[in-house]
Amino acid sequence: MTGVTTQAVEEDEEGLRLDRWFRRHYPDLPFGQLARLIRKGQVRLDGHRAKTNTRLLSGQMIRIPPDVDQARPLAEKPVGAEDQEFMRSLVIYRDKHVIAINKPHGLAVQGGTKTTRHVDAMLDALCFDAKERPRLVHRLDRDTSGVLLLGRSASSAAFFARAFQQKTVSKIYWGLCVGMPRPQHGIIDMPLAKRVTGPAEEGRERVMPVKPGEEGAQRAVTSYTVMAQAAQKAAWLALMPLTGRTHQLRVHLQAIGHPLVGDGKYGGDRAAQFLGAEKQSRLHLHARSLTLELPSGAPLTVTAPLPEHMAETWAFFEFDSEDKSDPFEDL
16 A cells, blocks of 8 residues: 555653544644554554554554545645745755755644644645655644754655664754753753642643652653853753653753743742843753754754743853854763
8 A cells, every 4th residue: 555654653642542643743643544444454553453542652553544645634625825935934954855944943743633734734835845844753842943844845854754763863942941050060860750730620741750660750860061151050051851741951950950931830930030021031041952863864953042042041141052063072
């Protein structure tokens, strides 16, 4: 059958039910249609049949039938001229295998409840000379800016998805934290788990530090180094996540007492109001660079300039926003 694609289960999707994984990636696919495809064996996990309630494991490959891969009503709508120009303005690297964009702060990567404008809905704008629309191979939080990679074909997307799953991709983030971490270089090895907080009827899911062995605990490891500091009030950090848990960097920094500036969700008022001005209350976390290997075997490093709100902060503190050094080279 032509048109069949595969997609890897990401680390932060481990434990998710198969039907809920499809709801996340294909929100407009009717459950009845999905159930029939799973029952008939059209949807498979690592080549084997599965059930709608099968719990996923990180790295498993999900077989996507052609009619599902094309079931993206938002993407089927023509991308308007304004959005097409906008999406193309984000491109910072392109070759026959991959496109890298500098995702802005506040733009979701995929759709969800009340989210209709997102990267995935506008990918047709980035076809260029290819016959296929590019495919997402990883994600960033809505409020995190920076390098987002797209595979330009099903085979390229699968290749890059495996690279992320096998941890052969080096990711470096830049962030501004409240206070000055001690020591200035270190590794945060702290398990995380999703928990529902607040009253049952109003509860919201949050990621929280937990002890090893607790229900839902997943190992999370972050390497960090201080690039520069503003007295003892704030520090510019380079962060390298060695695992890929949801909100990992934000929760790890809050847990050691140095939340990211603008992160009201995890850092509270101390982080949200650190810089005072409304514009500067935005999250200061940026996926600065990705280094990986292309299908040809050639190495590739893509670097994304800072978003406007972080560039203004860097200028205010007289940090070097053009720094292209590898902060982890000698660590």
